[in-house]
Amino acid sequence: xxxxxxxxxxxxxxxxxxxxxxxxxxxxxxxxxxxxxxxxxxxxxxxxxxxxxxxxxxxxxxxxxxxxxxxxxxxxxxxxxxxxxxxxxxxxxxxxxxxxxxxxxxxxxx
Amino acid sequence: xxxxxxxxxxxxxxxxxxxxxxxxxxxxxxxxxxxxxxxxxxxxxxxxxxxxxxxxxxxxxxxxxxxxxxxxxxxxxxxxxxxxxxxxxxxxxxxxxxxxxxxxxxxxxxxxxxx
Numbered sequence: 001x002x003x004x005x006x007x008x009x010x011x012x013x014x015x016x017x018x019x020x021x022x023x024x025x026x027x028x029x030x031x032x033x034x035x036x037x038x039x040x041x042x043x044x045x046x047x048x049x050x051x052x053x054x055x056x057x058x059x060x061x062x063x064x065x066x067x068x069x070x071x072x073x074x075x076x077x078x079x080x081x082x083x084x085x086x087x088x089x090x091x092x093x094x095x096x097x098x099x100x101x102x103x104x105x106x107x108x109x110x
Numbered sequence: 111x112x113x114x115x116x117x118x119x120x121x122x123x124x125x126x127x128x129x130x131x132x133x134x135x136x137x138x139x140x141x142x143x144x145x146x147x148x149x150x151x152x153x154x155x156x157x158x159x160x161x162x163x164x165x166x167x168x169x170x171x172x173x174x175x176x177x178x179x180x181x182x183x184x185x186x187x188x189x190x191x192x193x194x195x196x197x198x199x200x201x202x203x204x205x206x207x208x209x210x211x212x213x214x215x216x217x218x219x220x221x222x223x224x225x
Binding site for chain 1: 142144146152153154155156159201203205207212213214215216217218219221
């Protein structure tokens with residue numbers, strides 16, 4: 001069953017601005033991952049944060065995890081037009097499958 | 111990261127026909143493969159989990175007789191949509207996982223359109 005819920009559903013910003021997306025989940029997790037999906041394409045793994053971590057960085061990406069609130073955020077700094085995509089959080093599920101959130105659609109305009 | 115391919119990339123078929131989608135792990139042995147389905151503007155929903163040499167485990171609401179999954183080797187899993195209908199039109203994505211890591215590597219997806 002789907003567990004993650006992202007907000008906002010859609011976000012439009014200008015190049016150079018920061019984009020923040022949030023994800024909430026319902027049950028305890030071992031890991032939380034963020035993926036990007038360009039329209040009609042496959043998934044690109046962005047970053048994984050473990051349940052005992054609070055913050056993680058990868059290039060222009062910053063992910064936070066608050067297990068007490070069962071929430072995570074993805075911050076993309078200095079956004080570019082190429083960052084336009086849908087972003088999903090995914091939590092681990094029994095059998096090592098993934099529960100994906102509904103996604104945030106990000107539009108970065110020049 | 112490891113590479114997973116899917117074939118075909120897209121397929122258009124008539125209602126009532128069967129369609130087979132292949133998922134291959136190119137540079138690692140995928141002991142477990144997952145099949146997801148994504149309807150337009152929606153998220154990925156897990157359909158089934160298959161372990162090499164075993165019967166697939168289907169998620170609730172997914173008909174095992176309609177979506178036949180075969181995982182006969184460590185590098186290949188197939189999903190056959192039998193007697194496809196327009197409501198089966200979707201984006202089907204597979205992922206592979208090796209026995210020594212929980213990380214999943216996703217294929218590029220197959221877009222199925224049933225007329």
